[in-house]
Amino acid sequence: MAGKLTVITGPMYSGKTTELLSFVEIYTLGRKNIKMFKPIIDTRYSMEKIKAHSGIEVDAIAINDPNSIFDHIDDSTKAVFIDESQFFNENLFFVVKELIDKGIDVFCAGLDLSFKQNPFPTTMKLLALADSVIKKKAVCSICGEHNATLTFKTSGGESEIDVGGKEKYIAVCRDCFNKLLRGEIDASSAII
Numbered sequence: 001m002a003g004k005l006t007v008i009t010g011p012m013y014s015g016k017t018t019e020l021l022s023f024v025e026i027y028t029l030g031r032k033n034i035k036m037f038k039p040i041i042d043t044r045y046s047m048e049k050i051k052a053h054s055g056i057e058v059d060a061i062a063i064n065d066p067n068s069i070f071d072h073i074d075d076s077t078k079a080v081f082i083d084e085s086q087f088f089n090e091n092l093f094f095v096v097k098e099l100i101d102k103g104i105d106v107f108c109a110g111l112d113l114s115f116k117q118n119p120f121p122t123t124m125k126l127l128a129l130a131d132s133v134i135k136k137k138a139v140c141s142i143c144g145e146h147n148a149t150l151t152f153k154t155s156g157g158e159s160e161i162d163v164g165g166k167e168k169y170i171a172v173c174r175d176c177f178n179k180l181l182r183g184e185i186d187a188s189s190a191i192i
């Protein structure tokens with residue numbers, strides 16, 4: 001039987017990694033053989049861990065080329081978990097397609113939009129392939145509502161590939177994002 005692809009997406013701090021790890025727990029409880037992957041670029045925390053902003057973490061294999069996923073799986077592998085899909089090249093689409101065709105369940109988490117509201121192409125393609133999509137929201141750092149669908153960059157320049165956390169990014173709702181862009185409010189009023 002073919003595997004299923006679940007894609008978890010949304011802005012920073014929306015709980016994508018936490019949700020990914022909750023699926024890891026389900027497969028672990030069921031004593032299934034699984035493999036976790038993260039991009040080498042994501043050096044925020046330990047190289048060999050997928051870590052959520054809350055601090056929870058699991059061991060993971062850090063890779064650069066999506067094709068190297070095949071070096072780490074075998075006939076016993078029941079599921080593959082991939083965090084930070086936005087940082088992988090678009091070949092991840094074909095790799096994931098092959099994995100689900102082989103009968104392996106795949107769970108991917110990643111940003112849908114950059115802070116400039118440009119879609120990340122690799123996440124976009126995975127969303128198109130997905131059997132299920134979980135779209136998460138964060139708490140808006142400005143108004144405090146659980147309606148943040150966007151990430152606003154508060155410092156650190158214009159690069160759309162720029163690893164970081166609270167020192168340069170906040171999650172905001174669209175109204176607060178637009179007020180920040182227009183200069184009507186300042187990111188220093190962020191509550192989280």
Ligand code: ADP
Nearest residue numbers: 012013014015016017018052053054138139171
């Ligand atoms: P993501 O992978 O989507 O960035 P994580 O799963 O790593 O999210 O982190 C989610 C955790 O981040 C929450 O459980 C909470 O503890 C923390 N957090 C920090 N800022 C926010 C925010 N603005 N909204 C929601 N949770 C936040």
Ligand code: TMP
Nearest residue numbers: 011012013114115151160161162163164
């Ligand atoms: P997170 O979704 O797990 O919080 O991680 C998102 C990572 O992506 C984090 O390292 C910051 C980075 N990032 C970019 O490189 N470009 C962007 O436009 C945004 C919003 C985040």
Ligand code: MG
Nearest residue numbers: 016017051052
């Ligand atoms: Mg994350």
Ligand code: ZN
Nearest residue numbers: 140143173176
């Ligand atoms: Zn808001």
